[in-house]
Amino acid sequence: MNSVNWLIRMLLVFFLPYFSFSADTITLDNSIQDNNDQVIVSAGNIFALGFFSPGSSTNRYVGIWYYQIPVKTVVWVANRDNPINDSSGILRIDAGGNLALFQGNQTLPVWSTNISIAGSGSTFAQILDSGNLVFIQKNNGNAVLWQSFGYPTNTWLSYMKVGFNLRTGLNQAYTSWKSSDDPGVGNISFRMNPGVSPQLVLYKGSIPVWRSGTWTGKMWSGLPEMSRNFLINVSFVDTDDELSFSSDWKDSSLIARYVTNETGVTQRILWNNASQSWIISYSIPNDQCDFYGHCGPNGYCNPYLAQESRRDAGMLH
Known part of the structure; x- marks a missing residue:
């Protein structure tokens, strides 16, 4: 063996432990530090997890965004109501095995998965091509202990759910940012109302703004466009354990998301x-007849007549 080959082998043996982690995971030995501009990226280079500042704010948050889209588009935020005011943040596995966000040398986390971890064994976090951040325990059959899809912020991606885990009481709802500079929990929410006839409802505070109508078995009765060459596959689950609705795009090449935003609407947005x-391709509410209770309990609203009235009013000015 010549000296060059021997040197290469020795270098590999020495440095291999430092490169043994995957680029899409956070482990006990692989954290994300804000002051190093570190991120982890999903296997297919679809989504990234790291630190960011929204809009004109200088506050720092941990979020997930599209990795290859030039316009930074954040789809999930960990510490949305607890920003860090400098670049000392570090996201790591803590002593208890949880994924936790710390500021500087503080001992209490700014944010954590905060779950009880039974038994010993290493845990790790992984960002998936779906945009889901999963927290896994190795010695428990790689069981998913926690996932960001269970705790949505303002963005609904394919395979995410809106509804309830009836065993744990977890309510998966979508809430707007406070503003483009502040991802804190805002005043607009998109959620499922349980009951004999579950419905999707958009709220402003505690006031309903829009509702989907009841589930017919194939579609929501208040969304007739679902019956005309609809773009998505849908799933409605109503069991003793779960009440939820989810969807995914029939054309997997589409880059799309639904966003509940601070202006009071939920929008379907395509890249x-x-x-x-x-590009905004659809909004809820879509016209004035979509607004909850717009015409009273027994009223009739014709959106085409409403459009004509607005046009006629414009011609008079």
Whole structure:
């Protein structure tokens, strides 16, 4: 063996332990530090997890965003109501085995998965191509102990759910940011109302703004467009353990998301590769007849007549 080959082998033996982690995981030995601009990226380079500052804010948050889209588009935020005011943040596995966010040398976390971990064995966090951050325990059959899809912020991605885990009481609802500079929990929410006839409802505070109508077995009765060459596959679950609705795009090449935003609407937004921009393709409410209780309990609202009235009013000015 020549000296060059011997040197290469020795270097590999020496440095291999430091490169043994995956680029899409956080382990006990692999953390994310804000002051090093570190991120982890899903296996297919679809989503990244790291630190960011929204809009014109200088506060620091841990979030998930599209990795290859030039316009930074955040789809989930960990510490949305607990920002860090400098670049000392570190996201790591703590002494109890949880995924936790710390500021500087503080001993109490700013944010944590905060779950009880039975038994010993290493845990790790992994960002998936779906945009889901999963927290896994190795010695428990790689069981998923926690996932960001269970704790959504303002963005609904494919395979995410809206509804309830009836065993744990977890309510998976979507809440707007306070503003484009502040991802804290805002005043607009999109959630499922349980009961004999579950419905999806958009709220402003505690006041309903829009509702989907009841589930017919194939679609929501208040969304007739679901019956016309609808773009998504849907799933409605109503069991003793779960009441939920989820969807995914029939065309897997689409980059799309639903966002409940601070202006009071939930929007379907598609990425247009030609213009390198996001395009709003649908909004809820869509017209004035969509607003909850707009015409009273026994009223009739015709959106076409409403459009004509607005047009006629414009012609008079």
